[in-house]
Amino acid sequence: MRRFTLKRLAIGLFIATVLTGIPKAHADENGELMQLIVNVPTLVMNGKADEALPLGLRMVALSEKLNGPENPITANALGVLGDVYKARGQVNEAEQAYKRAIAILQKADAGLAAVLLPAQLEKLAVLYNDHGRHRDAFELLKQS
Numbered sequence: 001m002r003r004f005t006l007k008r009l010a011i012g013l014f015i016a017t018v019l020t021g022i023p024k025a026h027a028d029e030n031g032e033l034m035q036l037i038v039n040v041p042t043l044v045m046n047g048k049a050d051e052a053l054p055l056g057l058r059m060v061a062l063s064e065k066l067n068g069p070e071n072p073i074t075a076n077a078l079g080v081l082g083d084v085y086k087a088r089g090q091v092n093e094a095e096q097a098y099k100r101a102i103a104i105l106q107k108a109d110a111g112l113a114a115v116l117l118p119a120q121l122e123k124l125a126v127l128y129n130d131h132g133r134h135r136d137a138f139e140l141l142k143q144s
Helices: 002-019 024-045 049-067 072-087 091-107 112-130 134-143
Strands: none
Touching: 024 049, 024 072, 049 072, 049 091, 072 091, 072 112, 112 134
16 A cells, blocks of 8 residues: 555656646646645545545546646546545446546557556556456556
């Protein structure tokens, strides 16, 4: 669990660094997005997934607005939203969020996408494994 948390923190800090390049016209929204990228996973880890859901939805909407719907940062936000859904027991919604994140990252250029893709594949694999879809989980883990 500690390794996963440190990995997530490192990715969050990297994304925050990338976000600092967003035009000043969106500075307030950029700051809000950076806060959400840090706060939403923290809420989930602290068992506050219900509180995290509206913030997670806002995080994805902001990322789509600032970065575009096919951007790796948006994919990361979708993965975090998938975590929120998973923690709330909303398996179908979690699966859809993870799948959308993976699709974005598979189409994106290397760089940030290459860093984020294995984590998203692992998240979906864990979801599948937890719900008895072991073969599907194994196939995803081979890709990660």
